[in-house]
Amino acid sequence: MxxxxxxxxxxxxxxxxxxxxxxxxxxxxxxxxxxxxxxxxxxxxxxxxxxxxxxxxxxxxxxxxxxxxxxxxxxxxxxxxxxxxxxxxxxxxxxxxxxxxxxxxxxxxxxxxxxxxxxxxxxxxxxxxxxxxxxxxxxxxxxxxxxxxxxxxxxxxxxxxxxxxxxxxxxxxxxxxxxxxxxxxxxxxxxxxxxxxxxxxxxxxxxxxxxxxxxxxxxxxxxxxxxxxxxxxxxxxxxxxxxxxxxxxxxxNFKNYVGLGPSAHSFIGHTRRWNVADLKKYMHQIKKEEIFYEEEILSETDIYNETIMLGLRTKNGVRLSDIESMNKEIVRFFNERMRNNILFKKIYILDGRLKVYKDKKILTDQIISDFFVV
Ligand code: SF4
CATH class of the missing domain: 3.20.20.70 (Aldolase class I)
Incomplete structure (x- = not known):
């Protein structure tokens, strides 16, 4: 779907x-x-x-x-x-x-x-x-x-x-x-x-x-x-x-979506695509059947960062098993950040998911950036 x-x-x-x-x-x-x-x-x-x-x-x-x-x-x-x-x-x-x-x-x-x-x-x-x-x-x-x-x-x-x-x-x-x-x-x-x-x-x-x-x-x-x-x-x-x-x-939840129209983004498989943000160019290139978008294939680090960014913003949080299946360096980094943030009572684990405490939600962007691999 x-x-x-x-x-x-x-x-x-x-x-x-x-x-x-x-x-x-x-x-x-x-x-x-x-x-x-x-x-x-x-x-x-x-x-x-x-x-x-x-x-x-x-x-x-x-x-x-x-x-x-x-x-x-x-x-x-x-x-x-x-x-x-x-x-x-x-x-x-x-x-x-x-x-x-x-x-x-x-x-x-x-x-x-x-x-x-x-x-x-x-x-x-x-x-x-x-x-x-x-x-x-x-x-x-x-x-x-x-x-x-x-x-x-x-x-x-x-x-x-x-x-x-x-x-x-x-x-x-x-x-x-x-x-x-x-x-x-x-x-x-x-x-x-x-x-x-x-x-x-x-x-x-x-x-x-x-x-x-x-x-x-x-x-x-x-x-x-x-x-x-x-x-x-x-x-x-x-x-x-x-x-x-x-x-x-x-x-x-990382489901696939197709974005249509100028500037629209798509996510299919591990590929993110964004259409040209210029109506004239968009119409011209479609007419000529020329390429009207740019795209990138997400690396494992990109997928990790997005999993954190999207997951921690939601009540469901980040599924730990999604991170555990990533490469050892990422898992080691994640575990270290997780320990720190749990210690400072910003996040907690429930039913295999990492979540932000309700009274710390306003700090979500800060917490996310602490987990980011740059
Ligand atoms: S400029 Fe247009 S797209 Fe932007 S907020 Fe106003 S109505 Fe919405």
Whole structure:
């Protein structure tokens, strides 16, 4: 079983924090849809089995596409893959793009999970981040999705935002819970080079949030969501029972996935591939049937590092037997780091798995880097 990720590289405006590959506007949309359908067909033999159990439309902003665009893409998917065992069919939507008719059409197309980029329930913060929607539109969008019959809705939130107070953050979490969604993804803001926030940071217009404040925001997130019945199954992902993201879980469990569209990543066997992050080049190279990606074969060290990085971020942790089968040098290094971190009560072993203590989760990135072989 495998997954498919489809990257839609268009946005109506660029959010201040975003470093995902996307272009503002829709000027090459039709040509892109044709190139994407061609890529789907070109790559039909990559998976050992054509059976796919998750499909995820991300971006960019998939909800800027018309229903007819999805019909073309889904037809190409059906002609290439066996979707009869499809368990999860997700689309990322922005609140300002959707209305009830559009949502009903998405449902008809077979989408059974919506991931909504809300980020905050505070108009001042939304405007600071250069989001297009208001709090009221976000609430209305979730309610419309529920009326349209979506019963698996995820909301994205961001914390660690400059000048966001603890009260504003608590209010965003409470608003998300009140909407009775099944899944919440909450990411700490990272200010990446190339973003509008990065420029502001360099000009001293904004400042990164102090660690103390970030920790307090993470703690209140865990506390409120746990009380509301959400399981913190991954450091940034929280779900009601039975609503873990199957697609994202397959990334964390090293399942194969094919990434389609400019900048999309794929992982098949031990090979990681990333498509060119340039729409014009992508379309041109697909048309000419030229190579439109780069790839690398992961070494054992890469696989070790990824096993640690992905595993320690999840509640299931790292399966010790996965490490024990690696080469002696890696195992020796791992055991030494494990002893140290257990001594400092950061991690523990349960049922053959290495996990991070709940009260040390905020230190997960630090713990992971301590285990890294460079
Ligand atoms: S956060 Fe989403 S909507 Fe905003 S620019 Fe990035 S991809 Fe586009």
């Amino acid at each position: 495998a997954g498919i990720y489809i990257h839609i590289p268009f946005c109506m405006q660029k959010c201040g924090y975003c470093d995902f590959y996307s272009l503002v506007g829709l000027s090459d949309k039709s040509e892109f849809v044709s190139a994407l359908c061609a890529e789907i067909s070109l790559r039909k033999d990559e998976l050992v089995s054509p059976s796919v159990n998750t499909v995820y439309f991300g971006g960019g902003t998939p909800s800027v596409l018309k229903i007819a665009d999805f019909e073309c893409i889904i037809l190409a998917l059906k002609e290439t893959y066996d979707l009869s065992n499809l368990q999860e069919f997700t689309i990322e939507v922005n609140p300002d793009d959707i209305n009830l008719a559009y949502l009903l059409e998405l449902k008809k197309l077979g989408f059974n999970r919506l991931s909504m980029g809300i980020q905050s329930f505070n108009d001042r913060i939304l405007s600071f981040m250069n989001r297009r929607h208001s709090t009221q539109e976000a609430v209305k969008a979730v309610e419309m999705a529920q009326i349209a019959g979506f019963d698996n809705i995820s909301i994205d939130l961001i914390y660690g935002i400059p000048d966001m107070s603890q009260a504003e953050w608590k209010n965003s979490i409470d608003s998300a819970i009140a909407l009775q969604v099944q899944h919440i993804s909450a990411y700490h803001l990272t200010i990446e080079p190339g973003t509008a926030f990065y420029k502001k940071l360099k000009l001293n217009i904004i400042h990164e949030v102090e660690d103390k404040k970030s920790i307090a925001q993470y703690n209140v997130l865990i506390d409120k969501l746990t009380r509301a019945g959400f399981d913190d199954y991954e450091i940034s992902n929280f779900s009601l029972p039975g609503y873990q993201s199957k697609h994202n879980s397959s990334y964390w």
